[in-house]
Amino acid sequence: MTAKRDALREKLIKAAEKRMREDGLPGLRARDITKDAGCALGGLYTAFGGLDELILHVNARTLERLSIEIAAAREGLDPSDALHAIAKAYARFAKKNRTLWDALFDHTLTEGADAPDWFRMRQQGVMAQVVESLAAFQPDLSGQTLQLRARTYFSAIHGIVAISLQGRFVGLADDALEPEIARFVGYILEGSVAASTRDTTP
Amino acid sequence: MTAKRDALREKLIKAAEKRMREDGLPGLRARDITKDAGCALGGLYTAFGGLDELILHVNARTLERLSIEIAAAREGLDPSDALHAIAKAYARFAKKNRTLWDALFDHTLTEGADAPDWFRMRQQGVMAQVVESLAAFQPDLSGQTLQLRARTYFSAIHGIVAISLQGRFVGLADDALEPEIARFVGYILEGSVAASTRDTTP
DNA sequence: CGCGACATTGAACAGCGTTCATACTCGATC
């Protein structure tokens, strides 16, 4: 009889997700969530290990949605266009799902303990697509190097989006974000091919 | 008689900074700080507006140190080397002052209220150097565009450093960070000059 | 029906940042 248990878990995740979308991670209270979900305060601790674990589940769903949007954006495109599309889709997703996306990076597990496997797999679902497109763009790269380049590419885009959205350091019009990313991606891709032809031709 | 008041403020900042360096932002407790500083709990609220404001002062000092290290790194270098040096200095600073650097981005003011001017000025102290080196590298850019490009450049480096240090999405050797940044910066600079010669030559 | 294993409950707990009535400085004034 895990049906009822799963039903409660689902209600809690949904309630937490709604609160998070509206009030963000800082405005997430165990008492609010359990009230919305229609269970007692303690119910959260029999359904999940604690509030942290519940947040992790919300974040996993956010990652899944992000992964789906990225997949849709790059579908059928050649490698170069795909890499551009991934970056654009990422920026748009972040803007549209601001609070949920913030939580993806603001929520750090207490104690040094790292995320469980089922969560890391969701992260992989996003990163794997970058790796795939990058592999198609630069077939000479492989394995470790590819993983590293993909992460660097993704991280850079992430940084640009993050600092732009939270308006740190400089406050500038946010409709400048997408063109700026496009230009930036262009530089990177150009640079990559230039470097690889430089390596392979004497 | 503001000498005593300032002395207490200084002791509180120092105490908070020490705690933050050791335990990070999450491990920062008002009771610990005031005990370390040798004053009562309420003293924090007569010396500062609250814990948030105290953290802001610690962060301002971190930014100042970062600014100094960046200045030292790019001193006497030509524009291209300077932009490389800034990125490298940033990565090294982040790694060496991990918890303090984390707090720079993890600490968000409660309520939508944005940071006071004296704090934004510290941020400017860092960003202005990027702007300056970028201006020297691309003299044709000016004003708004320059600010925007500088932020994009900085944000990208920040993203790479941030995701690498916190080991999100992919766990990879962290001695791969600096070479990866160097390569990345190279691509951007190449791309920039290629784009500008493309624009100015028919 | 009766039992045992599990889920649910919400008062209680320990901790947090913040407040504020109270007590105390200590330089200015006569």
Place this chain on the structure above:
DNA sequence: GATCGAGTATGAACGCTGTTCAATGTCGCG
């Protein structure tokens, strides 16, 4: 030196948080 008063220091108390756990309820199975 005595007296005053404006600014400062104090720490118990407040309201909030996530978490726990004894008591209560639920329900499938022999």
